Structures are given as structure tokens and as C-alpha cells.
Amino acid sequence: MKYIGVDIGGMSVKCGIVTEDGKLLYKETAPIKTDDEDVAILKDIAALVDSVIKGGGVDRQDIAGIGIGCPGSVYDEKGIVRYSCNINFRNTLMADIMRKLCGIENVRVSNDANCAALGETKFGAGNGAKNSVMVTLGTGVGTGIVVDGRLLTGNKSAGAEGGHIQINMGGAECGCKKRGHYEAYASATALMAQTEAACKKHPESLLAEYAKKHGIDGKTVFACAEMGDKVAIATLKRYIKYVGMGLVTFANIFFPEVIIIGGGVSNAGDALLKPLQRYVSKNVYGAEYAPKIKVALATLKNDAGIIGAATLCM
């Protein structure tokens, strides 16, 4: 049997066909109209599922289920998306609607970061660990947490919203409109804002010049830091400290064997990973006496969401 995994993001939807042993056979990506009515958004997604089934050359009868990862507050058991701060889902009966639209009975929904963590834990970097925290640095910051081998979801699966922990009281405004949340400092969106601010403050820098030429994205500051630009290096150092503060908070609460970094920013590789590992090892509570926590990059990379979502209905 094959499984469909759908990974809904703030900018696009990814959809793919996944085998029982976690291999991604085929995938497609489509833009998302985040301000549309929820049913209209889901119709677009159902069309993407159809396109993937056709494009992947599989029989609809061979599809054993559809798993969907969605940002925000998801009630897994009932397949309801209660709230998503970047997309117009409000108490959306996602599983029911998709079941009807796609004509496939087995539809499961979970938080996107939970899906990624589940995929990485089962088929990627977290393999073998009993306790893991996966932090996804994308449009927002998502977290998926495995405790003693089980996905942490909280009462009515409203938990694991680690992007919305307080790290700086009264600080930068978050997508959810509260101030000082982790997401407001550590997301790719936040990194781009920090890069833009650095360019404005230092128009003479290589960073500003580079940004003018190529535009700003999550890679800009890494590229310029590698070229030795001091402004980029300082901006990156501060961003890594922000990311690290959240990781240490998760470390002190969960003390997992491994913290997995995913999302677009994680493509920076060692330039992100090595200083983060140092930050966590140095700042974790009782550092000299406590067990080591490994910080690792997601190995399934941007496919973790699709594979993890598909894992939901296996």
C-alpha cells in the first residue's frame, strides 16, 4: 500500500506519495491562498492530491490513507484545525471535508511540526532516540516532541506549540500577536527581518549590497557571513543565540537525547548546527553534570513533513 502525505505551509502546500518504509516516491508543490475560505483552500489541496495520484502513476485503490500536517492548533483525534495564525482555518473540520473531497476514508490530521517530528523520529535523524524535540525553523517555528517514544500532544492535542513560548518579555511581536515569543526571534521570517534591519543600519556593508542585488531570504545572512562580512557575522551570531535560547529551554524541560533542527533555515548546515551545538552544550542546566544532548540536522529535510504526515495514517 501507499500513503499520501500533505504538508501545509504558510506559503505553499507540499504533497507526495510515501511507501510503508518511509520512502517518498513522488511529490508536487502548489501555492496556498491563505486568506480564502477554509473549504476553498481545501478544494485546492484536494486537487493537488488528485494531481499527485495521477502524476505519481499510482492507482487510487492502492492509496491506504491521507495524512495531513497543518500549522496551528489541531485536534488530532477529531481531525479539526481549531486555529492557524497564518492561514484562514478556524474550527475547520479538515479530516471530514478532505474525506469527502478525495473519496478516501482514512484521513488523519496533526500539527505540521508534530508530523515532521514523527517522520524524523521514525525514519530520520531521531531514529532510535526515546526522547526527541524537533524544532522547525520556517515561516513560523514549530515543535514536535517525542517523550518516551510517544508523540506529546497534550489535552485534546492542543500542545507542543513550542514556537509560542516566552523568551523575551515585552519583545518582538509574534504572528499570534503576543509579544516576545520564540517564533518572533527564531523563524525564517524573523531572520529575514533581522537581516533587513542590519542592512538598513549598515548600508555600507557587503550584506546590504548583496541584499540589494539578490533580495533577502533565509540564506542571505549565511552567504554573506561565509564571505567574511562583519555585519552578517554579527547578525547571524545574534540569530543563533536566539535559536539557542529556545533549544536550551526545551533541553531543560525535556532533556531529550537529540534535538533535531528542521525547516528551510536548517539547509544552512554546519554554519547553523555547530554554533547551536556549542550553545546548547554550554547553557543547558547543570551542563557539567548532565548527559550530553546531541543537536542534529533533520535528515529527511523538507520531505519530513510529507513523510511524517503520511506516517500518521500508517
Place this chain on the structure above:
Amino acid sequence: MKYIGVDIGGMSVKCGIVTEDGKLLYKETAPIKTDDEDVAILKDIAALVDSVIKGGGVDRQDIAGIGIGCPGSVYDEKGIVRYSCNINFRNTLMADIMRKLCGIENVRVSNDANCAALGETKFGAGNGAKNSVMVTLGTGVGTGIVVDGRLLTGNKSAGAEGGHIQINMGGAECGCKKRGHYEAYASATALMAQTEAACKKHPESLLAEYAKKHGIDGKTVFACAEMGDKVAIATLKRYIKYVGMGLVTFANIFFPEVIIIGGGVSNAGDALLKPLQRYVSKNVYGAEYAPKIKVALATLKNDAGIIGAATLCM
């Protein structure tokens, strides 16, 4: 059978005799010399255990085990206290040493806040909840977390150090020497420092006058706020916001059915509880769409640590 529960704190050690159904029959309290050698501290504690057995009028043969709750990083499985920031324990083989000193085989050690959470969950305010977070506002801030009915301890039980989450980057210094941790804002120690600062800033206030007469403790600001002093009301309001920020962080990660507030500060009752409940209900992620989280005062009060520690060896 009866069980001994030992609750080690930054200022004193409490020890009592507990029945199988969580009733505390008898207890004693003794001061702790936090700077002594670890073995010397444990000899004092063993003497307290002896005194309790005699004072409680039970036969040593009727004692089925000793459970010990200790602040800091504890390795439950091996009974080792790796590190305690307020007491001179460093990789201390607490279970082994106490086993020899007391001549009782069944000795278990866990983090003090874990013990309190276990006691409250089994015999107190958390009864019936599958997911709970207990926050102990004392000399430091401890947390004990129950996920799906099980105590969260993390790899080698180094986790659940919720007093050391980052809530204000670069902020007040914590007992562990890092900056901006929850404990540095929400502990009784922090509340006393905040009260003292308010007295210095407003020497004309009723708060300052009251403090001069009675000294400052964790109750001072509550007493003066009740008398209508504006400085006390503002100081208390800010403190409650600090405590609330941490609770919301735990709420967004764990989404428990109940958050239990314990420790000396919790004796303030409704003056603490009601505004905290409002703060959590208002600020939790997706507040309008998410399930309600009840904030409750610990019902076992200061005995939760003793009862919970005893529960460890049941």
C-alpha cells in the same frame, strides 16, 4: 506498611511518615547546612529520619522505604544527585549513602518538584488529570510534569527543570548564574527582591513602612496589597505577570488539563490564583479555540513534597 518521605529544600529539610493511601501521620523539620560536605548534610538528614521514626512511634520494621525529593538535577534510576545549585551536592550517591546511614534497603531519590507533582497528581489537586504541570514557587522554581499519566523525567532523568526556562533574554540573574530564567522572576526569593526594590523606590509607601516593621518575606506584598497600597498592588501585578508568562509557556508546550501551583507563595490563595487563571486563559495559544486549562492551588500544600517523595518508593 509505612513510608518515609524526605523533602530537601534550600532552607530546611522536612521529613514525615506516610501511609499507603497518602496520609501524612507525623512530620518534623530541621535546618540544612547547605555549604557542608554532602555526606555531612546526609548524616544530618539520616538523624532527622531516626528522630521521625522515634517521634512518630512506629517500628523501624514497619518502614517499607525512604523516598527523597531533592532540588536540582537528579538521576532517579541510580539515585544520584548530579548537581543542586543551592545545596552542596555534586554527583552525590544519595540513595547509596542514605541506604547505609539508615539501614533501610528501599531508598529512592527524585527531583523535589517531581515528587511534589507526583504527590499532588496521585493524592491532591491533580487527581484524575492525565496531563498536569506543577509549578512550585519556593526558594527556587521547580516543575513536575505528568504527560499521559506518567512523570516526565527526560534522558537519564535530567529533565523537567522548568525553573530554568528562558523568559527574558539578558534579564535578572538566576541561582544557576544564567540570565533571564523563570526562577529569577517567579521564585519566592525573586518576589522578596522585587518587594525590597519597590520599598527602596517608594520609601513613602505603606509597603515600605510595613516592611520596616515586619521585615520582608513572600507574604509582605500580598498583605499590603490587601490593605490597598498602590505600590504593593503594582508590585504584585508585575510578579503575577512574571509567574503567568512561565505558566503560559508550559501551557503552550504541554496543554495539560490542570496547572497546579505549589510552594510557599501558593499560601496567598485566591489573591494569587484568580489573576493567574485570568492570565493563562487570556494568553494561551489560540485561546478562543483551545480547551480550557484550570489553574489550581496545591491541596497537599507544603506536605506535597513529603507525600510525593514517599510515593516514589511505594
